[in-house]
Amino acid sequence: MITKEMAIGEIVQKYPETVEIFFKFGLHCVGCHAAQYESLEQGAEMHGIDIKELLKALNASIKKK
Template structure:
């Protein structure tokens, strides 16, 4: 399960199927240093979307 405090880099490395989800939320640069070391919650705030909505979509993607 993906949580708000997990780093983007950790999520992408462990669950590659989440990449399209991040991109659908406008996060295109998943490999850049700032994104890789940013929590899911912080990234949601920086990009102006709801962290719970992102988490729901990410966890749905890893169920498949």
């Protein structure tokens, strides 16, 4: 399960299928240096993205496996 406290880089490394979801939400920084330490919540806040909707979409994408 993905949580808002997890680093974006950690999520992408553990669940590569989430990259598509990040892109759909406008978070194109999945490969940048900041993504390695920036939490999902911080990234969503910086980009004006609803964290609850993002978490819902990310967790749905990993359950499809």
